[in-house]
Amino acid sequence: MLAQVVLFDGFDPLDAIGPYETLTAGGIHAELVTAEGPREVESGARLSLKATAALDPERPGIVLVPGAAGVAEDEIVPLLAAAAGTLAGPMEQALDTPGLTVATVCGGSLVLAMAGLIGGRTATTNHLGLRALESMGVNAVRARIVDDGDLVTAAGVTSGVDLGLYLVEREVGAQKALEVETLFAHERRGTAWRAA
Incomplete structure (x- = not known):
């Protein structure tokens, strides 16, 4: 699984x-991607990461969309809006792909x-959004986590590890999620809401 x-x-x-780290520790291969393909990407916290591939919205597995960070709070909404413009087409395809779960953080x-x-x-x-x-x-x-079938979303920034553990449990199993939780010395918290 990718x-x-x-x-x-x-x-x-x-x-x-x-x-990313949680999924990888849980045995799910994770890759940093962009809509444009391999490139250096600067975060809103002025930290750059290198994406190694282009987003493939038709490949089953998981596609995870993070939120934005800004030095000032008024920078975040324009960053999210710009991302929405860039990702609208590929993410629409992803949401239509059988066997693909779209996940988000914050x-x-x-x-x-x-x-x-x-x-x-x-x-x-x-909670602010x-x-x-x-x-x-x-x-x-x-x-903390909302599971709406092929759309799984997480609340604030620190919920990303909980989201990773939730997805590991859902895709690989509870035992593996517990192993990762123990490895990370992290105790999951909050409510995981699921669609009826």
Whole structure:
């Protein structure tokens, strides 16, 4: 199984690296990608990471979209909007691909909502963005993880590790998730909301 972690200019590094490391430790191959292909990508925290491949929205597995980080809070919404413009087409394809789970951390769900891709779906984001998510037609739930089938979203920036553990448990098994939790000396917290 492949997990494609999508980088975009201004991404939040912890949103990307937390789940990347967790998924990798859980036996899921993870790769840093962009919509444009291999390149150096500067985060909103002024830390650069190198994407090694282009996003393949038709490849089964996991596609994970992080949120954005900015030096000032008013920088974040423009970064999310720019990402929504760049990722709208590929993420629409990803959401239509059988066997592919789209996951987000923090403002990643806002990227999908701004692109008009998750209206009517159930998702979460950082508590500061829940009203914005609702205003875009998303059923926003205040939970650590929201599992809406092929769309799994996580709340604030620190929930990325919990999201990774949740996906490891869902895709590989509870025993492997527990092993990673123990390895990382991390105890999952918060509610995991699931669609009925």
